[in-house]
Amino acid sequence: MIRVRFAPSPTGYLHVGGARTALFNWLYARHNDGTFILRIEDTDRERSTDASIDEILNSMRWLGLDWDEYHRQTDRTEDHLKAAQDLMDRGLAYESEGAWWFRVPTEGSTIVQDELLGDVEYANDHLKDFVIRRSDGSFIYHFVVVVDDADMGVTHVIRGDDHLNNTPKHILLFEALERPVPKFVHLPMILGEDRTRLSKRHGDTATLEYRDRGFLPEAMVNFLARLGWSHGDDEVFSRDDLVQLFSLEEINKSGAVFEDTKLHWLNQQHMKRADLDRLLDLIKPLVLDLGRVSDEMWGQAGNDRLKRGVHLLRDRCKTLRDLAVAMELLFPVPLNPVDDILVQSEQVPLLLAVAEALEETTPVDPGELENVIREVLACQGAKLKDVALVSRLAVTGRRAGPGLFDVFALIGAELVSKRLRVTAEGVAE
């Protein structure tokens, strides 16, 4: 039975590098029907906060990384003391100036058998004795991790390779405590664009920030998984795909730069595949936040129409925020024209004719709309091209968007003709 753990310190938000480590552990557990343990390493009481714990849990929940067991390190101080006392009793640790020191063998070497990197050998005389318990009674990180991993029966320690150099110490401790040594997998670091290990000064590194910026969790998971892991030439993976395909053998050994241009593309790919009702739920608060559409207006729009809107607009959006902005089209709110509308005088009668025709026939679907509009224009001796851009600008406030008849159908003949008239009459004055 495979047991893995993710053990963050609650001293700030969960950054994307940590999220990637959590993800790899989670994937390994789920792929092997193992157990995924979340352990909050809050022994540093000075810097640990409940707010950070909440943030971490929310980040994990957002990404869909559910855990099977939850522990807080501070609940385990008695176990830590017991283990340390055991080492003292057996002469494997000693006291000096109030602190407890672990005795490291002066000869031989300790070999880290890493599943990814292979065997890494450390000469013991380089390691030197180290403190496991400070004179104030608090325990050193390296000691606590080992005791916890041992007690929790962790079989695979999957963590960042910044811990590789600590691992021989850990192995020595496992052996001294007479507990089985877990297997180790040291993942390459995630780097900032300056190729140093990702940290807060690199800007947007908080996991939840990506949620707030309008990324889908499955896109984030996909992106994070591909940072260091690959499966042939495949790029787009659902969460289920990843669980099914994930394996340690396909993890890369070199660090990866976190650059979110590809995340944008992946997000679009996942938006295209996402369930429409779900997308609606996700963007509704974003649309309301923009301040022009009320809850009532959203309700009146009707689910079918909203879904059609999402369906038409999502191909041109990279994020949920983009989609929310685009969705304002469906509502009778004041237009916010991106460009000034320059209407030529000969276009005025055409626009009015179209408006009139729409009022008379009130077509509903795009096909009907197209027939009506093309017919009117033909009668006037004009082509669609002659009014396409102006009418798009008049009706949507934008130069670009879905097919003209599709947007018009979406907005509704009534509002379309009204807006055409406003523009045409504005010129006539």
Add this chain to the structure above:
RNA sequence: GGUCCCAUCGUCUAGUGGCCUAGGAUAGCGGGCUCUCAUCCCGUCGACGGGGGUUCAAAUCCCCCUGGGACCA
């Protein structure tokens, strides 16, 4: 400074001695489709850090150098 890890297009990566005049993706650029934008499709730019070996054959194995990173001090 000591110890350790890593090294393919700008970025993410495929590649485990011959299928590599190095493949995919993304970003950039160009084109097609079209009322526009996007999607989509096609094309294009673009990399094995350097030097030695081993081998009939090296991106792939070995050594050195260089570079980057991490941990400890």
